[in-house]
Amino acid sequence: MLSVIGARLGAGVARLAVLGVVLLTGCEHKAPPPAPPPPKVSVVTVQAQAVPITTELPGRVAGYRYADVRPQVNGIILKRLFVEGSDVKAGQQLYQIDPAPYQASYDSAVAADASARALWERYKPLAEANAVSKQDYDNAVASHLQAQAAVQTARINLIYTRVLSPITGRIGRSLITEGALVTANQADAIATVQQLDPAYVDVTQPITTLLRLKREAAAGLLQQNEAGKTQVKIRLEDGSDYAHPGTLEFSEVTVDEGTGSVTLRALMPNPERLLLPGMFVREAIQEGVRQNAVLAPQQGISHDQKGQPNALVVGPNNTVELRTLETDRAIGDQWLVTSGLKPGDRVIVEGIQLAKPGAPVVPEEYRPTTQPRTATAQDAAQ
Numbered sequence: 001m002l003s004v005i006g007a008r009l010g011a012g013v014a015r016l017a018v019l020g021v022v023l024l025t026g027c028e029h030k031a032p033p034p035a036p037p038p039p040k041v042s043v044v045t046v047q048a049q050a051v052p053i054t055t056e057l058p059g060r061v062a063g064y065r066y067a068d069v070r071p072q073v074n075g076i077i078l079k080r081l082f083v084e085g086s087d088v089k090a091g092q093q094l095y096q097i098d099p100a101p102y103q104a105s106y107d108s109a110v111a112a113d114a115s116a117r118a119l120w121e122r123y124k125p126l127a128e129a130n131a132v133s134k135q136d137y138d139n140a141v142a143s144h145l146q147a148q149a150a151v152q153t154a155r156i157n158l159i160y161t162r163v164l165s166p167i168t169g170r171i172g173r174s175l176i177t178e179g180a181l182v183t184a185n186q187a188d189a190i191a192t193v194q195q196l197d198p199a200y201v202d203v204t205q206p207i208t209t210l211l212r213l214k215r216e217a218a219a220g221l222l223q224q225n226e227a228g229k230t231q232v233k234i235r236l237e238d239g240s241d242y243a244h245p246g247t248l249e250f251s252e253v254t255v256d257e258g259t260g261s262v263t264l265r266a267l268m269p270n271p272e273r274l275l276l277p278g279m280f281v282r283e284a285i286q287e288g289v290r291q292n293a294v295l296a297p298q299q300g301i302s303h304d305q306k307g308q309p310n311a312l313v314v315g316p317n318n319t320v321e322l323r324t325l326e327t328d329r330a331i332g333d334q335w336l337v338t339s340g341l342k343p344g345d346r347v348i349v350e351g352i353q354l355a356k357p358g359a360p361v362v363p364e365e366y367r368p369t370t371q372p373r374t375a376t377a378q379d380a381a382q
Contacts, residue, residue, distance in 0.1 A: 041351035059203030063194035095163035113147035169195035
C-alpha cells in the first residue's frame, strides 16, 4: 500500500517538474522586443540672409481723367462721328445735333444786331448836334449792345450743336443712336471718355498700414526714385507682373469711420493701355531689404489652438525640440521669422508625425522630390 502511494507521489513530482520546464521555456519565447531605431526626418537648415521686404495691397485701376459727355443744347442727334472704343482727342467732334433751328436763331440775331447798329450810327451825330434827346440816344446804344449779346448767345448755341470731346482719351460705347432727342445738361451721359495713360491704382488699407509706411518712408527704408517718390509694382489678375513700375502719389486725408481704413493711390504708366478702369490688381510696395533675416519653410510651421506658430527643431544631440515662433509675413512659400529660430537651426519639414519633443531622430537634409533631370549624351544628340 505504501509503495503504491509513493509511486503516485513520484509521478506527481515528475509532472510538476515537466510543467515548470514548459513554463520557463514559454517565458523565454515572450521576451520584450528590442527598441525601434530613431525615426528618420528631413530637415531644412535655416540661414541668415538679406530679404527684400514688400507689402502687397489689393486694389483697382481707375482712369487718370474721366469725363461724361452731355449735350449743352436741345435737339435731335443727326450723326455719331466716332468709333466706339477708339482714342479721341480733346476738341474732336463726337456727335452732330440738328443745327437748323440754331442757325435760324443766329441769322435772326445777326439781322437784329445790324438794325440796332444802324439806328445807333444814325442817332450818334444827331445826339452830338442835340437833334435827338439824350434818352433816345442811350436807348439806341442799349439796343445795339443787347443785339450783340443775342448774336453771341446764338453763335454759342450753334457751336454747341457740335458735341466735342472734353479730354483726350479712350471713348466707350455710345449710349444713344442717331435720331434720339437730347436735352441740355441732361442727367444721363451720352458717352464717356477716360484718359488711360497714365492710370491710377487705388487701394484701401487699414490706417495701421499707412502709419507703418510713413514711418518707413521717414526712416529712408522705402525704395524711392530720383524724384523722391516711393516706387510700386503691380501684379495683374492672371498672376503676371506688370512691366512698368509706378509711384505712390498720396493717401486719403480722412479715415473711414466705419472701417478705419484709408485709400492709397499709385500712378502707373500705361503706354500699352493694358490697365483698364475697374481691373483688379495687386500692388507691391518695395519697403527695402532686411539684413540677417531668417526664413523658414511653411511646410515646417504649424499653429496651435491659439493660432501661435511653432516648429519642431532638431537639437545638437539629434533630439527634437518644440519652438514657439513669432512671424512677420509670408514671402513666397516661406515665413519671415522674427523670434524663435536662429541661423543654423534645423527645422523638420518631413516626418513631423514621427517626431516627438524630447525623442531622438535621425536627421537628413531635405531634398525636393522633383529634381531636374541631368542631360545625357543621348539628349544632346537628339
